[in-house]
Amino acid sequence: MGLVKTIDLSSNNLTGEIPFEITNLHELLVLDLSNNALVGEIPQDIGQMKELLTLNLSKNMFSGEIPSTMSKMDRLNDLDVSYNNLSGRVPSSTQLQSFPPERFVGNAGLCGLPTMKKCLEDADEGVPPVGDSEDDADELQRWFYIGGATGFATAFWIACSTLLLNRRLRHAFFHFHSCLKDWVYVKVLVFIARMQRVARA
Missing domain, CATH: 3.80.10.10 (Ribonuclease Inhibitor)
Structure with missing residues (x-):
C-alpha cells in the first residue's frame, strides 16, 4: 500500500x-x-x-x-x-x-x-506568573509614593524648624519672599500691558 x-x-x-x-x-x-x-x-x-x-x-x-x-x-x-x-x-x-x-x-x-x-x-524554573509580576509592580509603586511623601514631609519640617529657630535666616527668607513676590507682580503687569498694546494694534 x-x-x-x-x-x-x-x-x-x-x-x-x-x-x-x-x-x-x-x-x-x-x-x-x-x-x-x-x-x-x-x-x-x-x-x-x-x-x-x-x-x-x-x-x-x-x-x-x-x-x-x-x-x-x-x-x-x-x-x-x-x-x-x-x-x-x-x-x-x-x-x-x-x-x-x-x-x-x-x-x-x-x-x-x-x-x-x-x-x-x-x-520550577522560578519564572513568576504574569499576575505576580503585576503585583510586584504595584507594590513597588506604592512604596515609591510612601517614600516620596515621607521624604517631602521630613524636608518640610526641617525647613520650618530652621526658620523658627534662626531669626537671621528667617528674616532673610521673608525678605527674599517679598522681593520675589514684587518681581513676579511687576512681570505680570508688564506682560498684561504688552498684550493690551498688541490687541489694540
Whole structure:
C-alpha cells in the first residue's frame, strides 16, 4: 500500500491500537482515525510520515505522550488530537506550536504550548506568573509614593524648624519672599500691558 495517499476511517467503531506498520506509508498525505474507540499510544515512529498534511486522531482513547518524532513533520498543516487521554509536554517545533489550543483540548495531562496548561518543570524554573509580576509592580509603586511623601514631609519640617529657630535666616527668607513676590507682580503687569498694546494694534 505504499502508494496510498489518503486513509479516512473516521466515525466507525474501531477498537484496539494503531498498527505500528502504518508509519511505513511514507507517501500518505491524509490520515483520519477520529471518532472511534482506539486505545494505546500514538506510534513512536509516526515522525517518519513526513509527507503527511492532515492527521486527525481526535475523539479516541489514546494515552501516553505525543511522540517527539512529530516535531519532524514539517509539512503538517492540520492536526487534531483533542479528546483523548494524552499526557506530557507537547513536543517543541514550529509546526506543532502553530496549531490552536482547541486541537489539544480534552487531554487533562497535556501541558506546554500551545495548550493553556503550564508544565510543572516550567513552574520550577522560578519564572513568576504574569499576575505576580503585576503585583510586584504595584507594590513597588506604592512604596515609591510612601517614600516620596515621607521624604517631602521630613524636608518640610526641617525647613520650618530652621526658620523658627534662626531669626537671621528667617528674616532673610521673608525678605527674599517679598522681593520675589514684587518681581513676579511687576512681570505680570508688564506682560498684561504688552498684550493690551498688541490687541489694540
